Amino acid sequence: MLKVQDLHAYYGKSHVLHGVNFDVQPGEIVALLGRNGSGRSTTAKAIMGLVHAEGTIDWNGQSLLKRKAYEIAKLGLGYVPESRDIFPRLTVHQNLMLGEKGGKKASRWTYDDMYAMFPRLQERQNTEAGVMSGGEQQMLTLCRTLMGDPDLIIIDEPTEGLAPKIVELVGEYLKKLKDRGISVLLIEQKLTIAMHISDRTLVMGHGSIVFDGTPDQLRADAATRKEWLEV
Numbered sequence: 001m002l003k004v005q006d007l008h009a010y011y012g013k014s015h016v017l018h019g020v021n022f023d024v025q026p027g028e029i030v031a032l033l034g035r036n037g038s039g040r041s042t043t044a045k046a047i048m049g050l051v052h053a054e055g056t057i058d059w060n061g062q063s064l065l066k067r068k069a070y071e072i073a074k075l076g077l078g079y080v081p082e083s084r085d086i087f088p089r090l091t092v093h094q095n096l097m098l099g100e101k102g103g104k105k106a107s108r109w110t111y112d113d114m115y116a117m118f119p120r121l122q123e124r125q126n127t128e129a130g131v132m133s134g135g136e137q138q139m140l141t142l143c144r145t146l147m148g149d150p151d152l153i154i155i156d157e158p159t160e161g162l163a164p165k166i167v168e169l170v171g172e173y174l175k176k177l178k179d180r181g182i183s184v185l186l187i188e189q190k191l192t193i194a195m196h197i198s199d200r201t202l203v204m205g206h207g208s209i210v211f212d213g214t215p216d217q218l219r220a221d222a223a224t225r226k227e228w229l230e231v
Contacts, residue, residue: 007055009046018207029184031194034204078150088130099147107149114143135166152183
C-alpha cells in the first residue's frame with residue numbers, strides 16, 4: 001500500500017530525515033513513535049508533499065514525490081496535522097462539508113457517521129469551530145479528513161493536550177477506522193494508546209527508523225525504549 005524507502009527530507013539546508021524506510025499495509029494501524037525533534041512530523045509532511053524530499057514514496061504503485069498535497073489527497077491519503085487547521089469562522093457542519101471530495105464514487109462515510117461517533121459535534125454542528133475546545137476541534141479535524149474518504153490516514157499527535165476520557169475516545173475512533181478497512185499511520189508520544197491500538201510500532205531517532213516491530217516486541221525491548229523513548 002504505502003512503501004517508503006531511503007527517504008531524505010530537508011528544510012532549506014537542514015537535513016532532517018536520513019534514509020527512512022517503512023511500509024503500511026492495508027487495514028493496518030502503524031504507530032510512529034519518538035521524542036520531539038526525531039523527525040516524525042517531517043516524515044508525515046514528506047509523504048504529503050509539504051517538504052522537499054528525496055528517495056521513494058510509493059503509494060499503490062504510484063510515486064508521491066514531487067506531487068502537490070492536493071494531488072496526493074485525491075489519490076486516497078488523508079492528513080490530520082498536529083496544528084488541527086480548522087476553519088474557525090465556519091460552523092462545524094461547514095468544516096465537514098469542506099472535507100468532501102465530491103465525484104461519483106460513494107463515500108464510506110456520511111455526516112451521520114461523524115455525528116454518531118462524536119455526538120458532541122452533532123450538538124455543536126451550527127457552532128463556529130473557533131470557539132470550541134481543543135478536544136472538540138481535534139474531533140472535528142479527524143472527521144473532516146474522513147469525509148474525503150481516504151484509504152490511509154496520517155494523524156499527527158491526535159491526543160496532544162486532550163483529557164484522558166477524550167484520549168480513550170480517539171483510540172476507539174481509530175480502531176473503528178481499521179474496522180472499515182482504513183489504514184492508519186499514527187504519530188504519537190503517548191505510548192499507552194499507541195501500544196494498545198497499533199498492529200506495528202516504529203521508533204524514530206535522529207531522522208531514521210531505529211525499531212520496527214510489534215507492540216509486544218517493543219515492550220520486551222527495554223534498551224530501545226530507554227534510549228529512544230523514555231525521558
